[in-house]
Amino acid sequence: MSSHPISFTLNGAATALEVEPRWTLLDVLRRQCGTTGVHAGCEHGVCGACTIIVDDVAVRACLMLAPQADGCEIRTVESVAEPDGTLHRVQRAMREEFSLQCGFCTPGVVMTLVQMDEAGADEDAVVEALTGHLCRCTGYQGMKRVARRLGQATGAEDRQDG
Amino acid sequence: MKPPPFDYAAPSELDEVVELLAEQGEDARLLAGGQSLVPMLALRLARPSFLIDLNRVSGVSGIALDGNLRIGAMARQAAILADPVVARELPVLAEAIRHIGHLQTRNRGTFGGSLCLSDPAAELPALALMLDAEFELRSRRGVRTVSAADFFTGPYSTAIEFDEVLVAANLPCVTPDTTMAIREISRRHGDFALVGAAVRLRVGADRRIADARLSWFGIAHQPIRSVVTEAALIGQAVDGLDCADVGAAAVAEIEARDDVHATAGYRSRAGARLVAAMFRDTLEGFVE
Numbered sequence: 012m013s014s015h016p017i018s019f020t021l022n023g024a025a026t027a028l029e030v031e032p033r034w035t036l037l038d039v040l041r042r043q044c045g046t047t048g049v050h051a052g053c054e055h056g057v058c059g060a061c062t063i064i065v066d067d068v069a070v071r072a073c074l075m076l077a078p079q080a081d082g083c084e085i086r087t088v089e090s091v092a093e094p095d096g097t098l099h100r101v102q103r104a105m106r107e108e109f110s111l112q113c114g115f116c117t118p119g120v121v122m123t124l125v126q127m128d129e130a131g132a133d134e135d136a137v138v139e140a141l142t143g144h145l146c147r148c149t150g151y152q153g154m155k156r157v158a159r160r161l162g163q164a165t166g167a168e169d170r171q172d173g
Numbered sequence: 174m175k176p177p178p179f180d181y182a183a184p185s186e187l188d189e190v191v192e193l194l195a196e197q198g199e200d201a202r203l204l205a206g207g208q209s210l211v212p213m214l215a216l217r218l219a220r221p222s223f224l225i226d227l228n229r230v231s232g233v234s235g236i237a238l239d240g241n242l243r244i245g246a247m248a249r250q251a252a253i254l255a256d257p258v259v260a261r262e263l264p265v266l267a268e269a270i271r272h273i274g275h276l277q278t279r280n281r282g283t284f285g286g287s288l289c290l291s292d293p294a295a296e297l298p299a300l301a302l303m304l305d306a307e308f309e310l311r312s313r314r315g316v317r318t319v320s321a322a323d324f325f326t327g328p329y330s331t332a333i334e335f336d337e338v339l340v341a342a343n344l345p346c347v348t349p350d351t352t353m354a355i356r357e358i359s360r361r362h363g364d365f366a367l368v369g370a371a372v373r374l375r376v377g378a379d380r381r382i383a384d385a386r387l388s389w390f391g392i393a394h395q396p397i398r399s400v401v402t403e404a405a406l407i408g409q410a411v412d413g414l415d416c417a418d419v420g421a422a423a424v425a426e427i428e429a430r431d432d433v434h435a436t437a438g439y440r441s442r443a444g445a446r447l448v449a450a451m452f453r454d455t456l457e458g459f460v461e
Contacts, residue, residue, distance in 0.1 A: 013180050032181030032224065035211070054174045055212035056278060068251070068280040074211045075281070076204075078181055079228060123277060142363055143275030 017081040021046065022090035030077035037061045037072035039080070040087060048088040048118045052145075059144035062119035063087050069126040069140075088118035091125060101125055104160045110153030116146045120154060127161060134162025176214035183226040187233065187311065190225055190338050195313045197223045199335045204228070205247060205286030208278045233340055234283075238262060241343040246285025251276070253284060262346040265353040265371070269296040272355075275363045285339045291395070293328050293430075294365035299390035300355055301325075302398055303371035304344050312337040328394045350383070351375045354455050357391065358443050360434075366391035367435045368444040370423075372451050374406075376459050382406045382414075387448065392429050392440045399423040411459045420449030 018027040021044055028043050040049045040063070052060035054073045061072040064086040091099045098106070101124040111117045123144065127137045137158035141151065184190050194201060202221035204210055205228075213219040227233065227247055234247040236256050242263050244253065253259055254270045273279060273287065273296055287297040288308070301308075301321040308319045310333060324332050333339060347353055357369025368391045375384040385406040387399045402423040424445040429437035 015181065031178070033176040033178055033214070035215075038175075055215050056208060059275075059277060062277050069277045070281050071208075071277055073215075074207050074278070076181070076207070076211065076224075076226075078183065079207075079226065081183075126276075139362075140276040142361070143277040 015078045015081075017078055019080045019082060020084045022086055032076055032078050034077040035073050036063075036075040036077050036080050036085075039077045040072060040085075046087045046089050050115055050118055052115070052119075057145070058116070059119045059123070060116050062122045062144070064122050064126055067126070067129070069123045069143075086122070086125075088121050091121055099125065101128055101157070101161070104157045105153070108153045108156040108160070110149060110157050112149040113147075116144055120144050120146070124157065124161065132162070134159050137161050174215045176211075177217060177220050179214075179221055180223045181226065182223070183229045185229050185231055187230055187338070187340065190227065190230060191311055191313045191336070193223075193225050194336045194338060197225070201225055201335075203289070203338060205289070206249065206278075206282040207286075208274065208282040209286070209290050209292070227338070233285075235341075238346075241345055242266075243341050243343050244284050245341050246283065246288075246339045248284045250274075250279035250282045250284065250287070254279065263344055263353075264347065265355055266300065266344065269300045269355045269371070272296050272357055272359075272363070272366070272369075284342070288324075288342065289331060289333060289339055291325055291329055291331050292365070293394050293396070294367075294369075294391040295396075296355060296357065296366070296369065296371075296390060298325050299369065299388045299396040300371050301342060301344070302396045303353070303355075303373050303386045303388040305386070307343040309340045309342065310334075310337040311340050316340075322398075325396050330395075348375075350377070352455050352458055354451050356447060356451055358447060365434075368392045368429075368440045368447060370444065370448050370451060372448070372455060374455060376411055380411045380459065382409050382411065387423050389427055389444065392424075392444050393427050394430055397427060399426045401426050411456050414452065414456060416449040416452040416456070417445075419452050420445040420447070423448050 014029045040046045050060035052058035056071045056074045062069050063072045065083050123140050127140050141154050200222040204224050204226045234245040237243045250270045254267050291298050306321040308324050310317050319332050353373045355371040357366035359366045371388045373386040377383040385403045389397050424441050429440040431437045
């Protein structure tokens with residue numbers, strides 16, 4: 012069995028480990044690195060629960076093989092809030108807009124929203140990006156309200172439609 | 174849901190890729206964006222003994238304008254979608270990519286990966302067929318060019334030999350007398366198309382169709398053109414063209430497939446109406 016030494020930056024920290032090429036980045040993040048906020052859902056790129064940010068773009072962790080992470084800068088949901096627990100504006104908006112319930116899909120949704128927030132995306136682009144996530148309990152209306160808030164530079168409240 | 178074991182290399186030069194392909198033989202597989210191949214590995218639908226990762230190869234992801242638009246095989250779908258040259262010179266390519274998966278998969282998914290996988294329901298193979306794209310294939314034996322008409326040979330199969338790698342594709346740019354469109358019907362945005370079509374029309378100063386291309390995806394077992402309808406359209410007046418007839422004729426040439434997602438009958442009926450609507454909307458730009 013071939014084993015590959017890789018190193019990458021995970022949530023700001025240098026990380027080095029040995030991986031088998033058949034391992035997905037999802038499994039390595041959960042099992043070797045302990046970042047279990049990266050959720051394993053469908054494991055074939057459909058549900059979006061494992062979405063992380065690699066080199067500043069949102070991707071499916073289950074669709075990257077572990078050795079492909081070599082040299083990358085990886086961010087998971089663990090990095091989003093401040094170290095003192097202060098929530099990121101994306102997380103705050105999700106809480107205030109009731110856009111999560113069981114929380115299974117949430118870490119992936121947060122990472123997509125963080126990329127959109129950093130890119131300064133408008134509401135339509137944020138809503139379209141959310142189509143890459145399946146939520147099986149809360150539904151999408153709360154997420155769409157978050158999209159609206161992010162799409163408005165002011166983040167002003169506008170909850171005319173539910 | 175875990176791939177079987179395989180060996181792995183991530184070369185940085187194209188020369189190394191073709192050497193590895195020649196050495197490893199038919200059990201090797203190229204890994205592009207991985208948005209289809211990695212699930213196929215996880216489901217064990219693909220079991221290569223050796224995976225050659227193209228993600229670190231230099232010089233194969235550029236988008237260049239040189240008369241034609243040359244798109245590197247490893248250009249990310251997201252990069253093409255955001256590219257101002259594509260938006261200006263070949264907006265139908267960006268339109269096609271908007272239908273592919275989602276932001277998160279387009280960030281990794283590549284132009285060449287989609288073409289080489291040649292999923293019958295994928296947008297880019299049908300678009301390449303509509304555009305008469307030229308594919309640049311490289312192996313240790315040299316470089317050869319294959320036209321889109323010869324490239325797609327069946328469901329999930331192409332003219333690429335096991336020792337070859339797709340380097341780039343050349344696509345013609347849109348011209349003032351040409352109009353292009355791509356559309357599809359799918360259950361949700363980002364799903365594979367139940368039926369879709371790509372159309373290109375060139376209209377002469379006499380307001381007659383000078384050239385027509387119509388390719389399909391989703392409907393049959395591979396991307397396919399309605400060549401009889403294309404030929405019949407040439408010389409027809411733009412004003413008063415019966416678009417419903419065009420749609421019906423175009424779909425009648427195609428043997429639609431049945432599967433769990435839709436019946437052949439549904440695909441045919443929906444395809445006829447889709448193409449009729451595309452012609453109506455496309456020709457609107459030419460009608461006075």
